[in-house]
Amino acid sequence: MTDMLKTKDILDEKDKRLRLVSKEVTFPMEKEDIDHINEMIEYLTNSQIEEEAEKYDLRPGMGMAAIQLGIPKRYLTIVHEVEDGFDTYVIVNPKIISNSVEKIYVEEGEGCLSVNREVDGIVPRFARVTVEGYDTDGNQIRIRAREELAIAFQHEIDHLNGVMFYDHIDPKDPFKGQNEYRAI
Numbered sequence: 001m002t003d004m005l006k007t008k009d010i011l012d013e014k015d016k017r018l019r020l021v022s023k024e025v026t027f028p029m030e031k032e033d034i035d036h037i038n039e040m041i042e043y044l045t046n047s048q049i050e051e052e053a054e055k056y057d058l059r060p061g062m063g064m065a066a067i068q069l070g071i072p073k074r075y076l077t078i079v080h081e082v083e084d085g086f087d088t089y090v091i092v093n094p095k096i097i098s099n100s101v102e103k104i105y106v107e108e109g110e111g112c113l114s115v116n117r118e119v120d121g122i123v124p125r126f127a128r129v130t131v132e133g134y135d136t137d138g139n140q141i142r143i144r145a146r147e148e149l150a151i152a153f154q155h156e157i158d159h160l161n162g163v164m165f166y167d168h169i170d171p172k173d174p175f176k177g178q179n180e181y182r183a184i
């Protein structure tokens with residue numbers, strides 16, 4: 001059994017560890033990291049189920065990178081709500097190997113479990129990406145993602161490089177690109 005993650009376990013944006021470049025993972029993975037991955041999935045899933053989120057006081061989120069728990073290792077999890085439930089993604093040492101020319105942005109602004117405030121502005125993201133990496137057993141995997149899911153992968157991979165979503169917003173002109181990119 002693993003402990004249940006709480007919202008307070010997630011690093012806040014003021015924590016400088018979020019600016020670290022996380023290190024590549026070697027296989028076999030440590031049991032501790034597997035446990036963390038399971039905790040992350042559990043948190044993300046529960047946080048998107050209203051009843052559970054209320055019961056455990058979880059902030060809703062669909063993605064989490066290890067560094068958000070203070071672990072500077074290159075792995076992330078995404079729990080994507082789909083019509084009949086959730087699709088869960090775990091990827092270790094992920095790399096974007098190809099991307100669309102088209103760019104999109106989240107119209108209501110991107111969010112992050114480490115950022116407890118509204119941030120206005122456009123974060124341009126590729127509409128489609130192919131991500132390559134490894135599963136927890138060290139097998140190579142390749143994931144094709146589009147729209148919201150593609151944004152989630154780009155957002156979480158940014159975390160592995162110490163980048164926050166608002167780093168992509170032009171402070172002098174936060175809505176730059178509004179007519180150039182597609183809102184989702």
Ligand code: NI
Nearest residue numbers: 111112113114
């Ligand atoms: Ni984030």
